[in-house]
Amino acid sequence: MARAYYRPIISCDIARPEGAVSLASGWGWFSSVEVLQRGMTPVVIPASELPAATHCALTQPRGVVAEHPMIMGIVNTTPDSFSDGGLHAAAKDAIAGGLAMAQAGAEILDIGGESTRPGAQTVAHDEEIRRVVPVIHGLRQEGFTGVISIDTRKADVAQAALVAGASLINDVSGFTYDPDLAGVAAKADVPVCVMHGPVDPATMHLGPQYDDVLLEVYDFLEARIAALEAQGIARTRIIADPGIGFAKTQAHNLELLARLSLFHSLGVPVLLGASRKRFIGTIGNAPQAVDRMAGSVAVALGGIAQGAQIVRVHDVAETAQAIALWRASVSGTV
Template sequence: MSVYYRPIPVISHAYGNALPLAGGWERFLHAERLERGRPAEIVPIWEIPDDRLEALTAPRPAIAGMAWDAPRLMGIVNATPDSFSDGGLYETAEAAIAQGRRLIDDGADWLDIGGESTRPGAEAVPVEEEVRRVVPVIEGLVGTVPISIDTRKAAVAKTALEAGAGLVNDVSAMTYDPEMAAVVAAAGASVCLMHAAGDPKVMQDDPRYEDVLLDVYDALEARRDAAEAAGIARARIVLDPGIGFGKTLEHNLALLRGLSLFHGLGCVLLLGASRKRFIGVIGSAESPADRVHGSVAVALHGIRQGVQISRVHDMAATRQAVALERALQG
């Protein structure tokens, strides 16, 4: 039976003998030892097996020239008519490019450009239409900050990578299109593998897990291994637990509380929770545009768990909060 170790971050400057979490800004002295069917147990770092400790502490290699010595913010550019938070606002290439530049001015380290909504209930978009939406935007922003293409389709990814994107953000973890892994590997690109329980059209119908934290961990481990087997080096793999993708409010909270567990997979982590429905439910904000404060709170929580990339809509507010958080933590 598998044993899992969830590092428990501490305030870095208070514990000189604490170990770095993924080589980053957070440190830890203890971990929660988890095993299916048994109570959790808090153990000191010297009781963590060497191979597990190495995975939890080793610095992650740079991706697209981006080092992980500080939290990085990824700005969202939805070149779509129907995304849940801002669908239609940036539907034209000109509007999407302008939004990308605003996000950069507000402090974005990355831009994630998508041409297909993956909100619950969304229909798939034909390849030709998705390419039409995203390629002019990528071409208009290439050379500014690193760009990722948010797509499940290999043909869209290939065209986007040729246009200047460097990372493929695939919400299906390369299960939707069997050609995706070959495209990423051949291009020498990076990939973000996100966990989702089913296709966006049906994923929220009745999601169920035995243990959502451990189930998602195992699923991401399997997709990481499949990507490596396809020729994508672990150093180029980013992992995302997929908040809101086939999860209830309780599932989302369990994943967020246990985020640091995923460092055990030895990859850069991405958290995409911005403006999602559970924030509106807990924070009494029906409109996605009114979920700024809750979204910033969740992003800061992820950063305190050592998450390297926070994917956000509200860049200026998040950047300001991160600056204050890091100053206060020293």
């Protein structure tokens, strides 16, 4: 028999029926679950019929996130980023930009020194370190006490970033590019974000194909979480990201977004990083990445409505305002 996957159908409505189950101590709840199996039509069952292990995975608290939607602000220190055109390529500009994001509501700052746009080339280790370490050090020197995430695939870059003050490792390759990276995270006992993405961004846009993108991404993340646990990283220190826009077509992205809540069954926080991605420009008629703020905010709110605990965004102030108003409008209170 084909394996069953369980997707909670999340609601944030003010009227909650008896027997509804809270999602991971967060703002959403569910009373029904969609059951997905390869080659079969999905069916909906009551939450009371969930297997015990899945019920536990969906309801247990998430250790490394707050009980409200968290914003991760993107600080690219690269000269060739698709999304901001090198806005923060100079360390002083990146520091100022990060501090402004923190002031606007970002609880996490994600510092990256290697572009992962389609077709991007690998950056030398020492150059990546040169780009990110002064920024991380500068943010700490300027008094930022929140989470600093180092967005890297490389163990030595992560190690240098941790010494400078980073406190989370975010790897777009799902810890498959550098076999030593997980050991760095385990030794430092820092949280990690494992993403479904390509080992090589240079070729990720060349005809990505899946039989079932939703379930294949889920299987990949489940396997990578198990591998990280085997290397000494506790599940309570792991965040999962389905990798919107990475080795995926527009159709793939939309399939993942429509059923994003499936990934809560992994039992870890879910991060959604869709900000300014190409499909937003295509659907929203915004060819230039800098013109995709409204669409990016809309996708972030859609993810939060499905329980995503972290949204990774460029437009922090606008996203923070939208989240505040969304929460007030669904709860009836500030």
